[in-house]
Structure formats: structure tokens, C-alpha cells
Amino acid sequence: MKKTFITLEQLQKIAVTYPTPYHLYDEKGIRENARRLKKAFSWNPGFKEFFAVKATPTPAILKILHEEGCGTDCSSMTELMLSERCGITGQDIMFSSNATPPEEFLKALELGAIINLDDYTHIDFLSKLAPIPETVCCRYNPGGVFSVANHIMDNPNDAKYGMTREQMIAAFKKLQELGAKKFGIHAFLASNTISNEYYPQLAAQLFELAVDLKRETGADIAFINLSGGVGIPYEPEQPANDIMLIGEGVRRAFESILTPAGMNNVAIYTELGRFMLAPYGCLVARAIHEKHIYKEYIGLDACAVNLMRPAMYGAYHHITVMGKENAPNDHKYDITGSLCENNDKFAIDRMLPKIDIGDFIVIHDTGAHGHSMGYNYNGKLRSAELLLREDGSIQLIRRAETPEDYFATAIF
Ligand SMILES: *Cc1c(COP(=O)(O)O)cnc(C)c1O
Numbered sequence: 001m002k003k004t005f006i007t008l009e010q011l012q013k014i015a016v017t018y019p020t021p022y023h024l025y026d027e028k029g030i031r032e033n034a035r036r037l038k039k040a041f042s043w044n045p046g047f048k049e050f051f052a053v054k055a056t057p058t059p060a061i062l063k064i065l066h067e068e069g070c071g072t073d074c075s076s077m078t079e080l081m082l083s084e085r086c087g088i089t090g091q092d093i094m095f096s097s098n099a100t101p102p103e104e105f106l107k108a109l110e111l112g113a114i115i116n117l118d119d120y121t122h123i124d125f126l127s128k129l130a131p132i133p134e135t136v137c138c139r140y141n142p143g144g145v146f147s148v149a150n151h152i153m154d155n156p157n158d159a160k161y162g163m164t165r166e167q168m169i170a171a172f173k174k175l176q177e178l179g180a181k182k183f184g185i186h187a188f189l190a191s192n193t194i195s196n197e198y199y200p201q202l203a204a205q206l207f208e209l210a211v212d213l214k215r216e217t218g219a220d221i222a223f224i225n226l227s228g229g230v231g232i233p234y235e236p237e238q239p240a241n242d243i244m245l246i247g248e249g250v251r252r253a254f255e256s257i258l259t260p261a262g263m264n265n266v267a268i269y270t271e272l273g274r275f276m277l278a279p280y281g282c283l284v285a286r287a288i289h290e291k292h293i294y295k296e297y298i299g300l301d302a303c304a305v306n307l308m309r310p311a312m313y314g315a316y317h318h319i320t321v322m323g324k325e326n327a328p329n330d331h332k333y334d335i336t337g338s339l340c341e342n343n344d345k346f347a348i349d350r351m352l353p354k355i356d357i358g359d360f361i362v363i364h365d366t367g368a369h370g371h372s373m374g375y376n377y378n379g380k381l382r383s384a385e386l387l388l389r390e391d392g393s394i395q396l397i398r399r400a401e402t403p404e405d406y407f408a409t410a411i412f
Pocket residue numbers: 052054055073096188191192227228229230271272273274275368
């Protein structure tokens with residue numbers, strides 16, 4: 001059974017100050033998980049996680065992670081500015097962008113961020129703007145399909161990101177000519193993987209590439225960035241990844257490929273988003289309508305603008321009807337929002353306990369790619385974000401949008 005990190009009594013107390021809907025984050029869970037990740041890679045002295053800002057671009061969250069030793073992974077101007085405003089700058093920023101506008105490269109350089117080049121042609125593009133920095137990273141795309149134990153996890157051949165193997169070699173040579181001294185290799189080949197093998201297999205591919213690149217170009221390879229993609233179990237029957245096993249698997253690949261090549265100093269970097277935050281956030285809403293036509297519907301005060309993943313990908317998000325955790329799941333509902341879009345459903349044909357008007361409905365695992373994917377369709381406003389502190393208190397970390405925010409760009 002999937003458990004909530006908040007109780008009905010706590011939600012009733014929060015309701016005195018903050019109306020639903022809102023996203024709620026669990027500071028204790030976030031910190032403990034960040035420490036587990038660090039421990040899993042503690043065998044690698046240079047290890048560092050750069051949190052993928054797009055997953056949860058909320059200053060209070062970025063600061064908590066920064067306190068736990070994480071940097072930021074940015075991919076746009078505003079993400080760079082956000083990181084800067086949180087006091088996270090320099091080589092604590094990985095700039096992993098694509099189709100990058102010139103002013104964003106310049107901002108990244110101004111902040112001293114590590115630039116991760118998505119394409120061979122970006123070398124010229126960047127060198128026309130400014131001198132090539134001393135440390136630079138290149139993004140790799142091996143093509144083909146990425147599979148683990150005959151199971152296809154994703155299809156890099158169809159992905160717009162990264163450079164071919166030949167381009168990586170040419171890029172490292174050219175970047176050295178232009179003054180680069182330290183190199184990184186990055187690849188993101190599969191998303192939301194539920195497998196302790198994804199990182200180790202990706203690492204093995206990148207370690208072998210690193211050995212070849214060093215041999216063929218003489219480049220000093222300082223770090224390998226395994227990027228994001230470690231998933232979380234959205235469904236109650238799915239097993240969770242074991243980050244300690246994942247760290248061990250990467251260590252084994254490191255010791256069998258990099259150590260014999262005399263490359264013991266390579267640092268391992270990660271850019272996890274979902275794994276860092278998704279389970280430690282939830283969307284809290286209330287049932288405000290019930291409707292009986294050809295199916296049974298429960299209408300919430302939240303809708304797809306607060307959480308787009310079910311409408312966009314048909315993604316499963318577990319739902320708990322608060323106070324009814326032990327009641328039988330003997331009612332079949334579609335749980336809907338209020339958009340004039342029939343795909344605005346948080347769940348379809350979901351078996352749940354009987355829901356009454358006013359019940360608190362907790363939608364799980366919204367801590368990453370939740371609030372951040374919000375939008376304003378139908379004039380709907382983005383919700384507040386609240387933090388459940390380690391001492392049990394509640395802190396407002398982003399206020400809800402108001403109609404004035406919505407009108408702010410309109411020209412009347
Ligand atoms: C989205 C993204 C991530 C984070 O992915 P998760 O699946 O949330 O771990 C990391 N790096 C890059 C370049 C990304 O685009």
C-alpha cells in the first residue's frame with residue numbers, strides 16, 4: 001500500500017490557513033533521499049548531483065538540495081537566473097540545454113556554469129560568442145535502442161539530443177584546439193527507468209567511450225554525467241529502485257573499465273529530477289462534486305493545470321482518500337478536474353473507497369514534473385506550494401497565482 005506523508009488531521013489544520021488545491025512537499029523525505037544518493041556514490045570522491053531544475057523550479061526546494069550538496073541542472077535562461085537567485089552559481093551549475101539561444105550560452109558563461117554542448121555545431125556557435133571555457137562537457141547519443149536484458153527501455157535513434165560517436169571524437173579534438181582543458185561526457189538514454197541496471201549499463205557505455213576518447217584525442221576526462229532517468233514506482237505494485245545497488249553497479253563498471261585504463265580520478269555526476277523529488281510531493285485537493293451518468297464521476301477543485309501528467313501521458317498517479325485508508329476499494333470512479341477537456345481526468349475507472357463531498361484527496365508522487373508543468377488553460381491558475389518542515393510546521397514556499405497574475409501580460 002502506498003502511504004501518504006501527511007495525515008488527515010494535519011490536512012484539516014492546514015485548511016484553516018491554505019485552501020486546496022496545493023502541492024505539498026516533505027522536507028524530511030527530500031533530505032533523507034538526497035543523503036542516500038550521496039551515500040550510494042560515496043566511493044567516488046568527486047560525485048555530485050545537479051538537480052534537474054525543470055522538475056521542481058521552486059527556490060525553497062533548490063536551497064534544501066543545495067544544503068545537501070546538490071548543484072542545479074539548468075536548460076534555459078530563467079532556470080539559470082533562478083539558480084543564481086538561489087545563490088547557486090559557478091561549477092555548481094550544469095547547463096544541459098539544446099537548441100540553445102546565444103544569450104543563454106552567454107548567461108551560463110557569466111555564471112561560470114559547466115556547459116554541456118548538445119551538438120558538434122555548437123562549438124562554432126559558442127566560440128563565436130566567447131572564448132571556449134576551460135571545462136566543457138559534450139552530450140552523447142549512441143543511436144539504436146537502449147536495452148537492458150533484452151528489454152528495450154528507450155530509442156536514442158529517434159531522440160533529438162546529443163552527438164554521434166564520430167562527432168564526439170571530432171568535438172574533443174576541436175575543443176582542445178580552442179583551449180578546453182577538462183572534459184565531461186553526458187548522456188540521457190531512457191526516462192523513468194524502474195531498473196537497478198539502467199545507470200550501471202549507461203555508465204559502462206560511457207566509461208568505454210571515455211577510454212576511447214582519451215586514447216584517440218588525449219583529452220583529460222574529468223567527469224562523466226549519467227544525467228537523469230532513474231525512475232520511481234508510481235504504481236503501488238511496482239518495486240522501487242534500490243539506489244545503493246545502483247551505486248554499487250556503477251562502481252563495478254568503474255572498477256572494471258576506468259580503473260584499468262588509469263582513469264581513477266573521473267568524477268561521477270548525476271542530474272536526477274524525478275528520483276530526487278517525485279515521491280516527496282503530493283497534490284492535495286478536495287472532492288467538490290459527484291456525478292452519476294453512464295459512469296460515476298468525482299469532480300475535484302484541482303485540474304490538469306495543477307498536474308498534467310495523467311492528461312498528457314495517461315500517467316498513473318496513486319490516489320488516497322484521506323481518512324478512508326482502510327476502507328474497501330468498492331467504488332469505481334473517474335476522478336476529474338474542471339477543464340473543458342475530456343482528458344482532464346486524474347484517474348479513469350479507479351477502484352476507491354466511497355468518496356463524499358469535502359473529502360481530502362491526495363494525489364501521490366507529484367513532487368517532480370508536477371507543479372512545474374502547470375499552465376493556465378481555461379483561465380485556471382497555478383496553485384500554491386507548501387513545505388512540511390522537519391519539525392512538522394507548514395511553510396508557504398510559493399503563493400497561489402491570482403487573477404492579477406493571469407492578467408499581467410494582457411494588453412487591455
Ligand atoms: C529532464 C532532464 C533531467 C531529469 O530527468 P528525470 O527523469 O527527472 O530524472 C536531467 N537532465 C536533462 C538534460 C534533462 O532534460
